[in-house]
Amino acid sequence: MELQHVNVKMFVDGPMNVDAERFIEIFHAWIKDHALDGLLIDVADYRHVPAGPGVMLIGLEGDYNMDHTGERWGLRYNRKAALDGTNEDRFRQAVNAAAKACHLLEETLASEGPLTFSRQEFELCINDRAIAPNTSETLSACQPDIESFLSNLLGHHDFTIDHNPDPRSLFRFSIKSAKLFDLKKLASDLTQ
Amino acid sequence: MKTSNTLWKDRLNGQLPPQMAEEIDTFETEIELRRQGKLDEVIFAETRLRRGAYGQRYDNGQRYDGHETRTLAYAADKNTKGVNTVWDAPGMLRIKIPYGGINPKQLEVMAELAEEYSDGIAHVTTRQDFQLHFIHIDDTPTIMRRLAAVDITTREACGNSVRNITGCPYAGVCPDEKFDITPYAQALMQFLLGHPDAQNFGRKVKPTFSGCGQHACGLTAMHDLGYTAQTRMVDGKEQRGFCFVVGGGLGAVPFQAKVFDEFLPMEEMLPMAQAIARVFGRHGEKKNRSRARLKFLVKQWGIDKFKQEVLAERAKLPHDPRWTEFLSSIDSDIEKPLKPPSDLPALNGNEKINRWLKTNVRPQRQPGYSTVTVALPLGDLTADQLRSLADILRTFTTGTMRTTVEQNFVIRWISNADLPEVFEALSAVGLGEAGACNILDIVACPGTDTCKLGISSSRGLAAQLRKKLHEKCFELDEVIQNLHVKVSGCFNSCGQHHVADIGFYGVNRTVNGYQVPHFQVVLGGQWENNAGSYGMPIIAIASKRIPDALDRITDHYLRLREENESFQSFVKRIGKATIRQQLHDLTQNAPAYEQDPTFYTDWYDPREYSTGDIGKGECAGEVVTAYQFAMTDAERMVFEAQIHLEENKAQKAGSEAYASMLKAAKAIVQMRYDDVSNDAEEIVEEFRERYYDTKLIFDPYAGGKFANYFFAAHDKAEQPYTEESARHTIEEAQLFIEAIHACYNRMRQEGLSQT
Ligand code: SF4
Numbered sequence: 001m002e003l004q005h006v007n008v009k010m011f012v013d014g015p016m017n018v019d020a021e022r023f024i025e026i027f028h029a030w031i032k033d034h035a036l037d038g039l040l041i042d043v044a045d046y047r048h049v050p051a052g053p054g055v056m057l058i059g060l061e062g063d064y065n066m067d068h069t070g071e072r073w074g075l076r077y078n079r080k081a082a083l084d085g086t087n088e089d090r091f092r093q094a095v096n097a098a099a100k101a102c103h104l105l106e107e108t109l110a111s112e113g114p115l116t117f118s119r120q121e122f123e124l125c126i127n128d129r130a131i132a133p134n135t136s137e138t139l140s141a142c143q144p145d146i147e148s149f150l151s152n153l154l155g156h157h158d159f160t161i162d163h164n165p166d167p168r169s170l171f172r173f174s175i176k177s178a179k180l181f182d183l184k185k186l187a188s189d190l191t192q
Numbered sequence: 193m194k195t196s197n198t199l200w201k202d203r204l205n206g207q208l209p210p211q212m213a214e215e216i217d218t219f220e221t222e223i224e225l226r227r228q229g230k231l232d233e234v235i236f237a238e239t240r241l242r243r244g245a246y247g248q249r250y251d252n253g254q255r256y257d258g259h260e261t262r263t264l265a266y267a268a269d270k271n272t273k274g275v276n277t278v279w280d281a282p283g284m285l286r287i288k289i290p291y292g293g294i295n296p297k298q299l300e301v302m303a304e305l306a307e308e309y310s311d312g313i314a315h316v317t318t319r320q321d322f323q324l325h326f327i328h329i330d331d332t333p334t335i336m337r338r339l340a341a342v343d344i345t346t347r348e349a350c351g352n353s354v355r356n357i358t359g360c361p362y363a364g365v366c367p368d369e370k371f372d373i374t375p376y377a378q379a380l381m382q383f384l385l386g387h388p389d390a391q392n393f394g395r396k397v398k399p400t401f402s403g404c405g406q407h408a409c410g411l412t413a414m415h416d417l418g419y420t421a422q423t424r425m426v427d428g429k430e431q432r433g434f435c436f437v438v439g440g441g442l443g444a445v446p447f448q449a450k451v452f453d454e455f456l457p458m459e460e461m462l463p464m465a466q467a468i469a470r471v472f473g474r475h476g477e478k479k480n481r482s483r484a485r486l487k488f489l490v491k492q493w494g495i496d497k498f499k500q501e502v503l504a505e506r507a508k509l510p511h512d513p514r515w516t517e518f519l520s521s522i523d524s525d526i527e528k529p530l531k532p533p534s535d536l537p538a539l540n541g542n543e544k545i546n547r548w549l550k551t552n553v554r555p556q557r558q559p560g561y562s563t564v565t566v567a568l569p570l571g572d573l574t575a576d577q578l579r580s581l582a583d584i585l586r587t588f589t590t591g592t593m594r595t596t597v598e599q600n601f602v603i604r605w606i607s608n609a610d611l612p613e614v615f616e617a618l619s620a621v622g623l624g625e626a627g628a629c630n631i632l633d634i635v636a637c638p639g640t641d642t643c644k645l646g647i648s649s650s651r652g653l654a655a656q657l658r659k660k661l662h663e664k665c666f667e668l669d670e671v672i673q674n675l676h677v678k679v680s681g682c683f684n685s686c687g688q689h690h691v692a693d694i695g696f697y698g699v700n701r702t703v704n705g706y707q708v709p710h711f712q713v714v715l716g717g718q719w720e721n722n723a724g725s726y727g728m729p730i731i732a733i734a735s736k737r738i739p740d741a742l743d744r745i746t747d748h749y750l751r752l753r754e755e756n757e758s759f760q761s762f763v764k765r766i767g768k769a770t771i772r773q774q775l776h777d778l779t780q781n782a783p784a785y786e787q788d789p790t791f792y793t794d795w796y797d798p799r800e801y802s803t804g805d806i807g808k809g810e811c812a813g814e815v816v817t818a819y820q821f822a823m824t825d826a827e828r829m830v831f832e833a834q835i836h837l838e839e840n841k842a843q844k845a846g847s848e849a850y851a852s853m854l855k856a857a858k859a860i861v862q863m864r865y866d867d868v869s870n871d872a873e874e875i876v877e878e879f880r881e882r883y884y885d886t887k888l889i890f891d892p893y894a895g896g897k898f899a900n901y902f903f904a905a906h907d908k909a910e911q912p913y914t915e916e917s918a919r920h921t922i923e924e925a926q927l928f929i930e931a932i933h934a935c936y937n938r939m940r941q942e943g944l945s946q947t
Pocket of ligand 1: 644650682
């Protein structure tokens, strides 16, 4: 099963200490400074929508957003363009892109929030129902790739995968690692 | 962009209505032909528009980042999907929802599409459509297939075609309606969709249906084709028909529709629409887009000649059985309730639900049932909310809901005893906000967020006004709570600012050498009586000062209104001059850039507001002063023209409006030719030579439209003005003055002006 359009959400650790309006400013600056890989196009402000996508940074290959879905803040990366390689490669690219953005936000907001992202928990999702319908069959078919990716990423096997079985939902699962991971490392050397 | 597009094509093969399947296949082929350079970009652009695939801001590959305009590095192949429209740039897809009717399955599909192809948000428009933004053109055929599988089309959602047919969201349950307009709206939609006689227009045609004349639901007066339900007794039998109006429209210059037939029998509804389509297709303007709406043909001919031509065409039409076929099943598909009627249980002191019951719940004509309005902030909702709404519909109703032109939803057939549970279910997903259709429920077009024509941030302003009002809305006096506020990002009026109590539309101005987003304040419009009258702009105020302006206007109304006086009557009695005077100081004493740079930005956009790298102005004092002085005069004159019109002095009003255009034209001519005299002929000729022939005055999208208003006003200057022509001259003068401001700003940016 070839998985594409991987979507990652890195959760904010603890309460959100930053006024979400600040992300509008930061995302505009990222566009100007080409701060992330790929083409960054525009900022969309959805703070008025309860439990919505918050503030979005629209890109060509992928979108980033400071997301409030499920009433939980986090940085989401949504890969839109198809990628070659293996499923693991595609998971890695998405986690790397999200981690880079998280790391940059932590640095930018160090003196203001501060804002910190969880080092134990994140969510993965395949944003395509035709490729990955949210069924137990999809989970069985993908589980080996997911586990292999996570053990390589985290450097251990001590993690849990919690699959959301709602058939209307996207194929989505949250990951909890028993040990802390190094966000900076996820943001830097994943391609090696 | 999605790798699953072929999977969907295979999966849905044989499951779509054949005609829709064929149309989507054709569009997919056209995309491929365009990609290979075998289809002209202009033709492809109109093709995709007629499929609902619209452009979005920055799709020309350029974006101002607050310091300079930069090229967005899209793919190098430079393929385009229209003139100056980059292939890979995200676009918008408009999805037609006839009369706003939508069911749970359709909501669920909309949720999936918003998640998988867009930004997770579905947007309800002021024409009861849905819009998805940031869509890749390559994904559009798949989206269309997934929509077609649940009986939704995007066909003719944009382009020069018959647009979504709107209608009362309370149709079938409203105590005031003559009869349920739903099946008639459905019949007209099916008849005109793809009809060969409706493919040859110079511009779009917007139809609407209303169940009664007194409320605003259908807004018939501002539509190309407006149908208001009527009944009459013939030989002791009730006969149904419509008061049929034509040639209305908002846009830059709004027109009130004219009565075509006080009672159009329903048997004549479809053939008459067909005859109009033929006449409009044949005689409507094709070259000059700004004069191509049906309203201009009606104006040019007058309603009597227009009617004569249409009736002659009607007489020649070959009979089509579809004209009346739909009538045999007209009452068979009436919505039924899921639950028996019931009474609302006592609610002890729960302020939140009581407030919601007051503002969002209306009794139906059928005792024991109510409608519930779900207020959507700025018309937006998430995929999760769409799914929750689908669940709510299935739990409490047999499953249909309507979108509204106020960018909300109306759920119908709620048995009254269920209202508390419905409130809880909506509140659990953030949809239980009270204040539907009141001052908090601000309507806004997309504006600079995504629209290519946006001048100021309508959504940003609406969000700010909502934020401000949210804290105190329910403490405000009820007359203030009941006001309608609507915002458009430019003069095109997609936010319907003309029919608001208080409307705003985006303009820009140069202040202290910088461009500053502004809004024109539009007062005196009427939402009731099917958009009974249109407001007019009274003053342009910097965007950041609009919240103060709104406070002033509402305070003023509250203090000085007479008992039971509506806002519209109040504006009429007090006079726009007084209100303008009240707001005047908000146009003065702008902070220096260094003192408050945020004044020079738009709401929730940190970029310095501009379309180019202006930097600080190098004013050559004298000339700037002369120009600004003259333009201030021109603005004053067009305002005074409005006052004359209010005083029923049409001749004076028209002459003054024309004089304001001359003033503005002279102001800009003088920037290049100091010695221009006051002779009108000379001003026109100098203006034509220096600004029109050189295209300097041309708007990037509207071209020479606004200058043409000036030339036309000059040509007709000796003719007497009627109330209507004076009104139009005022509207056109206002737009011409805005065009002069815009031209001046462009010249400054391009270094063509020293001032
Ligand atoms: S009113 Fe202007 S800014 Fe708003 S959507 Fe229409 S064209 Fe765009």
